[in-house]
Amino acid sequence: MASRIWVPERCDIIWIDFNPQVGCEMKDLHPLLVLSPKAFNDRTRIVIGLPMTTSESNETNPFAVKFVGAKGKASYVLAHQPKSFDWRLRNAKLHPWKKAPEEVLVLASEMLNQIIRICE
Template sequence: MVSKIWIPERRDIIWIDFNPQVGQETKDMHPLLVLSPKEFNDRTRIVIGLPMTTAKSNETNPFAVKFVGEKGKVSYVLAHQPKSFDWRLKGGKPHPWKQASEEVLIQAGEMLNQIIAICE
């Protein structure tokens, strides 16, 4: 029997270890909204994404996209803090919320584009 190896896909929400951290950066295990496609994540072992937090202070953060998970749990996708990690070495694994909606991904992507505006 062949076992299927899990590889994160765009829109997946995964657990990942943000340590080591400095200053005000996110630390410890947190959810990450994956922006990079599965093929990239597999080939490079790197995942690019946006951290998620349940900190209520983000309710008024203009760069946070509200996400409502299972049982109405509110979290925020922090579009102003893109991260890249070696998802295998950083302990990446599926989060119970599985995936963000296409709408949340688009909102977060549009906010990130407003900040970095690489292409117009």
């Protein structure tokens, strides 16, 4: 009997290693809000998403979407830093929060769209 292989899907929060890092990019292990759909992630081995941090310096960041996660911890989705990673080679794992609230995904997507204007 074949075991089911986990594949990240849109709205998942995953742990992923951001290294190697250059300049002011994020580094080390961080959560990532997945934007790309499961079928894309599975076929391409790539996941597209937005990094997340708990750094309070983002409280005044106009490109950060704040939400309160488990245990009342504030977290920020950084809409100005979209990333793509080979999630398998970077050993991505599902974050304990599992999924972001739908409204966080919508706000972060709208903010990213204002920056790069994918659609009207």
